[in-house]
Amino acid sequence: MKHLISFGLLGVLFSSGVAYAGPTSPIVERGKALYGQYCGSCHGPGGTGDGVVAESLKVKPADLTQIAARRDGAYNDREIAEIIDGRLLTKVHGGREMPVWGDYLGEGPGRANSQNKDLRTIHRIAALNAYLKSIQQPAKPAPAATP
Numbered sequence: 001m002k003h004l005i006s007f008g009l010l011g012v013l014f015s016s017g018v019a020y021a022g023p024t025s026p027i028v029e030r031g032k033a034l035y036g037q038y039c040g041s042c043h044g045p046g047g048t049g050d051g052v053v054a055e056s057l058k059v060k061p062a063d064l065t066q067i068a069a070r071r072d073g074a075y076n077d078r079e080i081a082e083i084i085d086g087r088l089l090t091k092v093h094g095g096r097e098m099p100v101w102g103d104y105l106g107e108g109p110g111r112a113n114s115q116n117k118d119l120r121t122i123h124r125i126a127a128l129n130a131y132l133k134s135i136q137q138p139a140k141p142a143p144a145a146t147p
């Protein structure tokens with residue numbers, strides 16, 4: 001019985017990672033709420049990099065509607081998950097302007113063992129990925145040169 005439950009959970013995780021979620025699916029809504037809570041202050045309400053604290057940062061927050069456009073139209077869930085999590089990347093590249101979300105996204109009610117935390121982090125990053133995919137836009141034209 002226990003196994004059935006965990007397989008069911010894996011199924012949900014797997015399908016949410018693979019299927020391209022529609023704009024109103026529950027996982028996108030969940031990701032949108034998490035985005036508002038953790039990301040909008042820097043990346044802006046619509047993801048375009050114009051959040052309230054963006055001004056005071058040394059490095060401008062990325063325009064998150066252009067993730068795919070910056071990569072020739074490809075959105076790689078795993079790559080973006082690693083950027084958001086950050087725990088792996090900072091070890092390799094040293095510091096970065098963006099917080100290491102992997103340290104925070106596992107926090108929440110319930111038993112606080114590391115397995116629960118990791119599972120929660122995976123779920124939340126999957127939801128953030130689903131939301132970010134739903135807001136991808138075609139490449140924006142380069143800003144016109146000022147005369």
Ligand code: HEC
Pocket residue numbers: 035038039040041042043057059060061062064066067070080083084096097098099101128
């Ligand atoms: C403190 C400000 C800040 C917050 C909050 C923040 N970011 Fe960022 N983010 C940045 C900055 C600055 C960059 C540019 C790269 C760098 O130097 O870290 C960035 C880059 C990114 C990138 C890389 C984009 C690309 O195309 O390579 C992704 C994805 C991203 N952020 C997602 C998120 C998500 C999801 C959240 C919320 C969980 C979040 N960010 C919260 C500042 C922030």
